[in-house]
Amino acid sequence: MNRVLVIGGCGFIGSHIVDSLLARGCRVRVLDMKNEVFRAPLSEVDYVTGSFGSEAVLRQALQGVDAVVHTASTTVPSTSNLDPVADIQGNLIATVRLLKEMRQAGVRKMVFLSSGGTVYGIPETEIVEETHPLAPISSYGIVKVAVEHYLHMERQLHGLDYVVLRAANPYGPRQGYNGVQGIIGNFLWKIAHGEQIEIWGDGSIVRDFIYVQDLAELCAIAVQMPIQGCFNVGSGKGSSVNEIVEAIRVLTKRTIKPVYRPGRSFDVPRIVLDISRIKAVGWAPRTELIDGMRQSWDWINQHRAIDDIA
Numbered sequence: 616m617n618r619v620l621v622i623g624g625c626g627f628i629g630s631h632i633v634d635s636l637l638a639r640g641c642r643v644r645v646l647d648m649k650n651e652v653f654r655a656p657l658s659e660v661d662y663v664t665g666s667f668g669s670e671a672v673l674r675q676a677l678q679g680v681d682a683v684v685h686t687a688s689t690t691v692p693s694t695s696n697l698d699p700v701a702d703i704q705g706n707l708i709a710t711v712r713l714l715k716e717m718r719q720a721g722v723r724k725m726v727f728l729s730s731g732g733t734v735y736g737i738p739e740t741e742i743v744e745e746t747h748p749l750a751p752i753s754s755y756g757i758v759k760v761a762v763e764h765y766l767h768m769e770r771q772l773h774g775l776d777y778v779v780l781r782a783a784n785p786y787g788p789r790q791g792y793n794g795v796q797g798i799i800g801n802f803l804w805k806i807a808h809g810e811q812i813e814i815w816g817d818g819s820i821v822r823d824f825i826y827v828q829d830l831a832e833l834c835a836i837a838v839q840m841p842i843q844g845c846f847n848v849g850s851g852k853g854s855s856v857n858e859i860v861e862a863i864r865v866l867t868k869r870t871i872k873p874v875y876r877p878g879r880s881f882d883v884p885r886i887v888l889d890i891s892r893i894k895a896v897g898w899a900p901r902t903e904l905i906d907g908m909r910q911s912w913d914w915i916n917q918h919r920a921i922d923d924i925a
């Protein structure tokens with residue numbers, strides 16, 4: 616599993632997956648519609664520019680690869696509910712087509728970035744195991760679940776090896792300023808620019824944060840390890856939005872006066888992932904939240920001058 620195609624490899628998480636694969640000695644091709652925002656193309660990576668929704672582009676990108684890491688998404692939870700039809704077309708139909716093209720090209724391994732924060736819907740338990748009912752309340756989550764089912768079907772009928780990583784809330788370097796996903800990156804960028812931060816709701820919602828390089832390392836390991844099925848990937852610990860703001864206040868030594876906006880209906884009140892299953896195969900997050908936030912803050916301060924941020 617040495618030649619790997621990373622779809623969405625110029626994105627926040629994808630760019631770190633590329634780094635982890637290269638560090639493990641893989642040959643990497645990236646399929647993305649855009650270049651990376653924060654760094655120039657890497658000389659050791661073969662880039663294909665285009666949409667994974669195009670059969671012709673997929674055929675070109677899949678040539679000579681052993682495995683695919685699928686990390687592209689055309690939506691986030693908030694935008695997906697504005698146009699579920701576009702979400703289904705851009706992500707579900709395109710991924711089902713990708714599975715067909717992979718079969719025809721003889722590529723039999725996929726690592727898929729699913730979403731631990733949305734596939735379960737409103738959790739029935741404090742800590743959510745992979746066996747928790749799947750009841751998403753956003754189109755984004757519904758499409759992730761549907762892709763997971765298609766992966767299962769592809770394995771049963773056509774022998775695909777796959778790993779689904781249900782990622783919690785990743786944060787870290789290269790998380791964009793205008794990112795509609797990711798409060799840590801969004802808040803730190805705003806504070807670095809002297810802007811006010813906005814909180815949806817009263818700040819009591821709880822999330823599970825995972826440092827992006829820990830997640831990326833797992834994606835690279837999952838390409839090469841003989842593991843199968845769905846795994847939660849988080850820290851296994853919950854932090855409220857208000858706790859994050861307090862940690863940022865201490866870290867940045869700035870005065871922070873958040874603006875509180877009405878809560879959003881698709882935000883579940885609490886989600887913390889049980890990570891026992893992935894720990895049992897030998898992976899555990901390495902980066903403590905405060906250390907990862909400090910690295911994010913340092914990185915942002917080195918990149919403050921960049922205006923055109925995705």
Ligand SMILES: NC(=O)c1ccc[n+]([C@@H]2O[C@H](COP(=O)([O-])OP(=O)(O)OC[C@H]3O[C@@H](n4cnc5c(N)ncnc54)[C@H](O)[C@@H]3O)[C@@H](O)[C@H]2O)c1
Nearest residue numbers: 623625626627628647648666667686687688728730782796
């Ligand atoms: N960021 C999060 O909070 C989070 C949490 C859980 C899961 N995920 C999942 O992880 C994956 C990566 O997320 P991210 O935060 O890095 O997103 P991102 O937007 O930073 O990166 C996605 C990349 O995919 C590319 N892309 C989008 N549509 C494409 C298309 N049709 N063809 C080719 N490339 C396309 C984009 O140009 C971008 O470079 C997504 O599948 C997302 O659903 C993200």
